[in-house]
Amino acid sequence: MTDIALTKKDFTSDQEVRWCPGCGDYSILSSMQSFLPELGIERENIVFISGIGCSSRFPYYLNTFGMHSIHGRAPAIASGLAISRPDLTVFVITGDGDALSIGGNHLIHALRRNVELKILLFNNRIYGLTKGQYSPASEQGKITKSTPYGSLDTPFNPVSLALGAEASFVARTIDSDRKHLTEVLRQAAAHKGSALIEIYQNCPIFNDGAFDQVKDNETKEGSLLMMVHGQPIKSATTGVIREGASLKLVDLNTVDESALVVHDAHDPDPSYAFSLSRLSGSSLEHTPIGVFRDVVRPSYGAMVHEQLDAVIAKDGPGNIEKLLNSGDTWVVE
Amino acid sequence: MSLMSKPIVAVKSVVIRFAGDSGDGMQLTGDRFTMDTASLGNDLSTLPNFPAEIRAPQGTLLGVSSFQLHFADHHVRTAGDAPDVLVAMNPAALKANIKDIPRGATIIVDKDEFTSRNLTKVGYETNPLEDGSLDSYKLHAVALTSMTVSALSELPLSRKEAERSKNMFALGLLSWMYHRPTEATEAFLKAKFSKKPDILEANLIAYRTGWNYGETTEDFANSYEIASAHMAPGTYKNIGGNTALAYGLVAAAHQANLPLFLGSYPITPASEILHELSKHKKFGVTTFQAEDEIAAVGSALGASYGGALGVTTTSGPGLALKGETIGLAVMLELPLIIVNVQRGGPSTGLPTKTEQADLLQAMFGRNGESPTAVIAASTPSDCFDMAMEAVRIATTYRVPVILLSDGYIANGSEPWKIPDVKDFPDLSVEFAKTQENFMPYERNPETLARPWAIPGTKGIEHRIGGIEKQDKTGAINYEPANHDFMVRTRQAKVDGIEVPDIVVDDPTGDAQVLFLGWGSTYGPIASAVETLRNNGEKIAQAHIKYIAPFPKNLAAILEKYPKVITPEMNLGQLAMLLRSKYMKDIVGYNMVRGLPFTTAELVEAAMGVLHND
Ligand SMILES: Cc1ncc(C[n+]2csc(CCOP(=O)(O)OP(=O)(O)O)c2C)c(N)n1
Ligand code: SF4
Ligand SMILES: [Mg+2]
Numbered sequence: 001m002t003d004i005a006l007t008k009k010d011f012t013s014d015q016e017v018r019w020c021p022g023c024g025d026y027s028i029l030s031s032m033q034s035f036l037p038e039l040g041i042e043r044e045n046i047v048f049i050s051g052i053g054c055s056s057r058f059p060y061y062l063n064t065f066g067m068h069s070i071h072g073r074a075p076a077i078a079s080g081l082a083i084s085r086p087d088l089t090v091f092v093i094t095g096d097g098d099a100l101s102i103g104g105n106h107l108i109h110a111l112r113r114n115v116e117l118k119i120l121l122f123n124n125r126i127y128g129l130t131k132g133q134y135s136p137a138s139e140q141g142k143i144t145k146s147t148p149y150g151s152l153d154t155p156f157n158p159v160s161l162a163l164g165a166e167a168s169f170v171a172r173t174i175d176s177d178r179k180h181l182t183e184v185l186r187q188a189a190a191h192k193g194s195a196l197i198e199i200y201q202n203c204p205i206f207n208d209g210a211f212d213q214v215k216d217n218e219t220k221e222g223s224l225l226m227m228v229h230g231q232p233i234k235s236a237t238t239g240v241i242r243e244g245a246s247l248k249l250v251d252l253n254t255v256d257e258s259a260l261v262v263h264d265a266h267d268p269d270p271s272y273a274f275s276l277s278r279l280s281g282s283s284l285e286h287t288p289i290g291v292f293r294d295v296v297r298p299s300y301g302a303m304v305h306e307q308l309d310a311v312i313a314k315d316g317p318g319n320i321e322k323l324l325n326s327g328d329t330w331v332v333e
Numbered sequence: 334m335s336l337m338s339k340p341i342v343a344v345k346s347v348v349i350r351f352a353g354d355s356g357d358g359m360q361l362t363g364d365r366f367t368m369d370t371a372s373l374g375n376d377l378s379t380l381p382n383f384p385a386e387i388r389a390p391q392g393t394l395l396g397v398s399s400f401q402l403h404f405a406d407h408h409v410r411t412a413g414d415a416p417d418v419l420v421a422m423n424p425a426a427l428k429a430n431i432k433d434i435p436r437g438a439t440i441i442v443d444k445d446e447f448t449s450r451n452l453t454k455v456g457y458e459t460n461p462l463e464d465g466s467l468d469s470y471k472l473h474a475v476a477l478t479s480m481t482v483s484a485l486s487e488l489p490l491s492r493k494e495a496e497r498s499k500n501m502f503a504l505g506l507l508s509w510m511y512h513r514p515t516e517a518t519e520a521f522l523k524a525k526f527s528k529k530p531d532i533l534e535a536n537l538i539a540y541r542t543g544w545n546y547g548e549t550t551e552d553f554a555n556s557y558e559i560a561s562a563h564m565a566p567g568t569y570k571n572i573g574g575n576t577a578l579a580y581g582l583v584a585a586a587h588q589a590n591l592p593l594f595l596g597s598y599p600i601t602p603a604s605e606i607l608h609e610l611s612k613h614k615k616f617g618v619t620t621f622q623a624e625d626e627i628a629a630v631g632s633a634l635g636a637s638y639g640g641a642l643g644v645t646t647t648s649g650p651g652l653a654l655k656g657e658t659i660g661l662a663v664m665l666e667l668p669l670i671i672v673n674v675q676r677g678g679p680s681t682g683l684p685t686k687t688e689q690a691d692l693l694q695a696m697f698g699r700n701g702e703s704p705t706a707v708i709a710a711s712t713p714s715d716c717f718d719m720a721m722e723a724v725r726i727a728t729t730y731r732v733p734v735i736l737l738s739d740g741y742i743a744n745g746s747e748p749w750k751i752p753d754v755k756d757f758p759d760l761s762v763e764f765a766k767t768q769e770n771f772m773p774y775e776r777n778p779e780t781l782a783r784p785w786a787i788p789g790t791k792g793i794e795h796r797i798g799g800i801e802k803q804d805k806t807g808a809i810n811y812e813p814a815n816h817d818f819m820v821r822t823r824q825a826k827v828d829g830i831e832v833p834d835i836v837v838d839d840p841t842g843d844a845q846v847l848f849l850g851w852g853s854t855y856g857p858i859a860s861a862v863e864t865l866r867n868n869g870e871k872i873a874q875a876h877i878k879y880i881a882p883f884p885k886n887l888a889a890i891l892e893k894y895p896k897v898i899t900p901e902m903n904l905g906q907l908a909m910l911l912r913s914k915y916m917k918d919i920v921g922y923n924m925v926r927g928l929p930f931t932t933a934e935l936v937e938a939a940m941g942v943l944h945n946d
Contacts, residue, residue: 045788077638084635318587
């Protein structure tokens with residue numbers, strides 16, 4: 001990293017921010033603007049690409065390159081950019097509807113390929129921009145404008161989904177916890193390949209308090225299972241132990257701390273991270289936060305360019321005249 | 334090979350159709366005969382025709398695959414209306430094709446395949462080789478399978494493996510009949526089967542045995558000779574539309590000095606472009622097989638945003654999926670090339686057959702006023718030139734360009750005079766440079782193009798997106814007057830694209846009827862025009878390659894000719910555009926059979942218009 005002295009102000013665009021007052025997107029934006037100077041990357045080499053949704057307005061407020069694209073397609077568009085321009089640092093900004101509903105296909109394939117993208121999934125468990133329909137992340141039974149009698153769908157657990165899609169880096173954090181959010185961004189930025197960060201984001205207008213369980217002072221200490229690589233996984237009251245092939249919650253009063261699972265984000269076996277992701281249900285009573293998985297896998301863009309370079313090294317650069325004259329040809333005098 | 338010892342008959346042109354089961358290797362046989370014919374200097378045109386199923390049930394009508402080749406000592410425009418020779422490898426191939434074969438034509442069949450089981454399978458009650466139904470044809474019932482198998486008896490092959498070489502026997506026989514040289518095919522086989530010496534040996538023996546059979550058997554009294562056609566001096570190769578299109582993209586990217594990025598999702602009949610481009614990594618070509626067509630065009634657009642030449646290739650159903658992203662490209666005003674190799678529709682339609690029914694989809698298949706350039710290739714080799722044109726337009730005007738091809742020219746082939754690299758246009762582009770107060774939507778006054786401002790350029794960081802933008806600044810803007818202005822400006826940019834004038838071929842200058850086509854109907858129309866003129870008719874021909882925008886002189890041409898006939902493999906889509914734009918009545922000739930027009934039907938259609946006053 002170079003020591004370019006950029007500040008939060010350098011990354012703040014002149015656009016007036018237009019989210020509703022109290023929207024969790026503000027704190028995420030502020031954390032991001034403060035974090036970016038730390039990367040030591042020139043503004044022109046950073047690109048934010050978003051889909052459609054309240055959250056997808058994010059790129060307008062950052063003084064980098066940015067594209068506010070179409071609903072669900074940001075990972076696909078960003079893949080083309082990141083693959084063809086490995087010199088750039090590319091972030092994808094997406095919502096729970098954008099990423100998990102209309103864009104689900106692109107999300108899983110970007111993760112599977114390990115394209116060099118840092119994907120920030122703003123999960124407010126609701127469709128904000130379209131004024132409050134339930135989303136694929138909404139808890140079952142949710143009463144919304146489109147589900148006056150309660151939603152019937154089983155929600156996605158975005159972390160489990162990403163792990164199932166072979167993601168090499170998966171994390172979860174919370175909009176209002178600036179310190180934790182920044183630390184997760186830092187680790188994601190250091191990771192080679194794609195990173196999926198689920199950010200619990202409050203929508204005070206259409207789904208207020210969705211994450212109170214992990215935000216309110218009375219409940220959060222007992223609910224947040226902190227995952228720190230090399231440390232036992234626990235909240236103030238509960239820890240995680242192994243039981244056979246899977247993981248289980250225990251009351252901290254009933255076990256010795258040495259019995260707790262020590263977090264290994266680099267475990268090559270994804271079923272460990274997957275088991276962690278299954279500890280939390282929609283109720284959030286026990287919610288692991290931090291980096292679930294961070295493993296090394298070649299990034300897609302790097303492999304693409306290695307292949308191009310290898311062919312050129314072997315056969316030399318292409319010659320158009322030779323190409324056109326290849327195969328069976330004949331001469332007419 | 335032995336010397337020719339039988340009488341040689343000179344002929345001017347021949348149409349051969351090879352037909353067999355889709356597992357019989359008819360496309361390969363046809364391809365090889367084509368290559369050997371091309372190298373002799375005959376002009377030619379080909380038409381493969383295969384089922385949508387990779388292996389339809391063996392021996393059934395559904396599974397018949399064919400390859401038609403027209404070659405001559407003069408200029409050839411189409412693959413020919415009616416075959417002079419049909420090679421039918423089984424009863425299904427005979428039954429599926431006999432209706433196209435004029436009486437008096439030569440039919441060569443593999444008589445070993447005419448078993449009662451195979452005959453029943455396709456509904457022959459009696460054996461057509463014996464019941465007299467083929468009396469008015471020159472029938473050669475050849476024991477193709479058994480002769481192939483016995484010729485290969487020394488090789489360590491199962492009967493089934495040996496039988497597989499029977500297409501080479503047929504190729505050898507036809508090569509003898511028409512004096513095709515054998516060296517190139519032998520070299521081809523040696524390269525193809527270099528790792529399978531037994532299979533190579535089998536193919537070579539079958540090929541030579543077929544040739545010798547023609548030479549020695551009483552069954553074939555003559556062989557034929559077709560003088561080479563008069564062609565402009567130069568180096569030639571036989572080329573199909575998909576290959577030409579891929580070459581055109583590679584060459585254009587080179588002329589533009591841009592890395593080519595192809596995002597694509599496999600679909601017939603466009604996949605070959607993906608296959609071809611994926612071979613050309615040494616030209617810096619990246620091919621990305623995306624998860625679907627939306628990601629394919631999305632990745633291409635993302636690559637364009639980053640300063641690559643973003644291309645996506647597809648067929649009709651894929652174009653439907655790409656619509657929203659093309660609309661984004663219209664809004665972002667970035668170069669993007671969308672190739673649509675049309676096939677029969679709607680829905681899955683006729684995946685392996687040709688059609689021109691995506692024209693209006695290309696023109697209008699997006700939400701909002703969403704103009705793109707639309708251009709169309711007219712022959713296999715023209716796909717090369719039009720790919721270059723697509724790149725010129727996309728990069729000059731920062732606009733998506735839809736390049737239309739179709740199954741006929743994509744799979745068909747013709748001799749191509751290989752162009753001189755020195756004659757290619759300079760397509761170099763300029764990216765926006767570091768500057769103060771950068772305006773991402775400030776336009777070049779001539780082209781109305783906005784700057785191509787790629788990430789990585791200091792000082793011009795900016796945000797773009799699909800929301801309406803303010804003129805010049807590109808900032809989000811919802812004002813009524815601004816939107817109206819921007820909608821008109823995007824349209825004006827496309828309307829103002831420079832395209833070459835259309836050329837009318839009207840030798841006497843006083844024809845009253847104009848044959849006006851677009852896309853792959855060029856060959857059939859040209860052939861019909863030739864026939865009509867040989868019959869003393871006066872008729873003019875013009876062909877539209879640029880549809881959005883139309884060439885500037887088109888209005889005057891339409892005004893000049895009292896009657897305009899437009900054949901289309903759709904229900905009148907170009908005609909609709911012409912009528913609405915030029916208020917000209919167009920006589921449509923429309924067929925949607927999944928097949929190109931025949932010369933004869935176009936001649937007849939024109940005669941109707943020429944003589945019905
Ligand atoms: C093709 C398409 N379909 C539907 C919409 C309407 N739409 C815009 S945003 C959105 C959902 C947004 O939800 P989410 O991704 O969770 O973002 P949030 O607003 O909650 O941040 C929908 C359905 C659209 N813009 N485009
Ligand atoms: S609707 Fe909800 S998510 Fe959207 S800006 Fe308002 S508070 Fe934020
Ligand atoms: Mg949401």
